[in-house]
Amino acid sequence: MWNDALCYQQYGAPETVLALYHLPLPPLAPGLVRVQMRYAPVNPSDLIPITGAYRHRTTLPSVAGYEGVGVVVEDSTNGRPLLGQRVLPLRGAGTWQRYLDIDPRWVVPVAEDIDDILAARGYINPLTAMLMLTRWPVAGKQVLLTAASSSCASLLGQWALAMGARSVSGIIRSPQHIARLQQYGVYPLLEGDSALIEQVSQYSDLVFDAVGGELANFLLAVLPQTSTLVSYGLLSGKPLTQTRGCAAVRKFHLREALPTLSVDAWQAAFAGIWRQLPTTAQPAAQVIKLCDWREAIVAAGQPGRGGKILLDFTAG
Incomplete structure (x- = not known):
């Protein structure tokens, strides 16, 4: 299997230093789950580290992206059953890639009444x-x-x-x-x-x-x-x-707040978020294919933009 990932190997303007890499996908390590990404938003918090603003806590090369929604397609754990579930794969590797291997403790199952586009924006x-x-x-x-x-x-x-x-x-x-x-x-x-x-x-x-x-x-x-x-x-x-x-x-x-949250408190916080989001008005999302990622970066930086930009990993 192969993975497509938006990576940066140096700091600078995101549209310049990011590149889409086609990489072999290694076997899933024990104790992790593999998530096939569906959608991931383009937030200022995703772009700022690429410029080098937080280089003291960033290791190069790095996959960009902090949040998004996907489906668990492989599970090497003996813990809670996650295979086939829609989840937010958080607090691990960058989310701007088709496949993401992650510690299941920080995987957040998505409530059934939350669609993919809304769920993708459910974290930051x-x-x-x-x-x-x-x-x-x-x-x-x-x-x-x-x-x-x-x-x-x-x-x-x-x-x-x-x-x-x-x-x-x-x-x-x-x-x-x-x-x-x-x-x-x-x-x-x-x-x-x-x-x-x-x-x-x-x-x-x-x-x-x-x-x-x-x-x-x-x-x-x-x-x-x-x-x-x-x-x-x-x-x-x-x-x-x-x-x-x-x-x-x-x-x-x-x-700085995340280390203070236990696993139970982490999951409880999202239970509260899933209760609030369906009745919360949010700007419409503009979905852009992964292959057109530069267009997504430029659109996200436009002043006065009304909607959230999302990368689409479901397209070929």
Whole structure:
């Protein structure tokens, strides 16, 4: 058997350093399961390591991709029966390949009412949102989101309201996202309207910030000192600099949270996610064949893109 895998052997622009390799598939090692991938999303968190931003924790050569959905086609374990099940093969080798061998402890069975396209997006953003909302409860609070049109922020907004948040406001860069935020019940704020952002910020109890840089520093300057800003991303590429004499600043990184989860807690978290996702509005997905992976990378980086890009491993 042969495997097709999107690998990088050096750091740089993903569309330049990634290459599709056709490799022989070795026998499955004892204690692992083999998953045949169906779909995998193209997230910023997939692309950033390829540029070399996290080279201290990346080993070259490497297969790209952190999440996706597939089917267990081979099982060399004596544990829970997984053969034939749809699963998320997580916390192992890169998911941008047709076949993936993985430790079954971190394999997440997909609920029957979750389709492949939704399941493929069931890890990075949903788990990040779920863990943050658990760590920083929102019931009765006024919540503010930055990068509010992003996949993770849209989950945060909808789930915060479902968990009893008093209100949720979201900062966006483009007016094209206003209607979608309003559909979710989130009050939209254009990034250029600093006066309105300042007004809303003065009454905000909790901020989930994915941007950092100038926007986060501005918010810290106007937020009440009794509020909390949770920094979970730096889409601006710039860190926070104002951290004294202002609202409390807390940081959240999914990678750092994962080691604190036992196997049982890991599976329980996804049980909660499967309950939430079917009733959660999400942007439509654009599915692109693996052989057209460069098109997928370019599309994922387009400003104002409305839907999530998914690589399709089911096509030849």
